[in-house]
Amino acid sequence: MIFTVAIDGPAAAGKGTVSRAVAERFGFAHLDTGLLYRAVGAKSGAEGDPVAVARRLEPADLDRDDLRTAGAGQAASRVAAIPEVREALVAFQRLFARREGGAVLDGRDIGTVICPEAEVKLFVTASDEVRARRRWIELSGKGDTLTEAEVLADLRARDRRDAERAVAPLKPADDAVLLDTSELTIEAAIARAVAEVEARM
Numbered sequence: 001m002i003f004t005v006a007i008d009g010p011a012a013a014g015k016g017t018v019s020r021a022v023a024e025r026f027g028f029a030h031l032d033t034g035l036l037y038r039a040v041g042a043k044s045g046a047e048g049d050p051v052a053v054a055r056r057l058e059p060a061d062l063d064r065d066d067l068r069t070a071g072a073g074q075a076a077s078r079v080a081a082i083p084e085v086r087e088a089l090v091a092f093q094r095l096f097a098r099r100e101g102g103a104v105l106d107g108r109d110i111g112t113v114i115c116p117e118a119e120v121k122l123f124v125t126a127s128d129e130v131r132a133r134r135r136w137i138e139l140s141g142k143g144d145t146l147t148e149a150e151v152l153a154d155l156r157a158r159d160r161r162d163a164e165r166a167v168a169p170l171k172p173a174d175d176a177v178l179l180d181t182s183e184l185t186i187e188a189a190i191a192r193a194v195a196e197v198e199a200r201m
């Protein structure tokens with residue numbers, strides 16, 4: 001069975017949690033595409049030219065522990081605005097999306113660019129304040145010392161860059177279902193996503 005669930009949205013809206021749960025529930029493979037850009041951003045800090053880094057990216061590069069920091073997120077959104085970096089990562093993502101057995105991909109452009117033919121498209125959002133609070137709790141738990149206000153400013157800067165870039169900007173596909181998680185528990189958000197998948201299987 002070929003079946004793609006595309007989950008897009010801004011930073012810290014709950015895409016990752018919802019994606020992992022949907023993948024587990026239906027036995028689909030999951031790809032967090034933000035990790036690709038985070039890995040390119042982190043590696044090009046040390047090695048230079050992000051385009052060359054993107055062309056040489058290997059699965060092992062996604063396993064680094066330092067890819068989840070706020071700094072890595074900012075570096076990711078800078079390299080993600082370079083068209084040749086995005087192009088270098090398209091083929092891998094498309095193959096993953098259409099692999100046998102079903103796939104969930106989360107990112108910014110999955111429903112619009114990577115897999116417009118996805119069977120299910122969700123655009124997951126939440127208010128800026130809710131997203132900042134969630135991300136701040138997550139980062140604090142890992143020992144990060146950023147304040148909640150700094151996390152909010154960081155998210156807004158990244159969202160602005162992601163939404164305003166010329167190539168594959170952050171925006172819902174015309175046929176995406178909007179899922180605002182501001183007022184939802186994790187369980188309720190997952191239940192809505194699962195219902196969307198079931199309705200189209």
Ligand code: C5P
Binds near residue numbers: 011012033076077
């Ligand atoms: O989702 P995450 O916060 O890990 O993404 C990090 C950055 O990677 C985003 O801010 C965005 O600039 C970029 N990205 C993208 N396209 C995707 C996934 C992530 O441009 N499909």
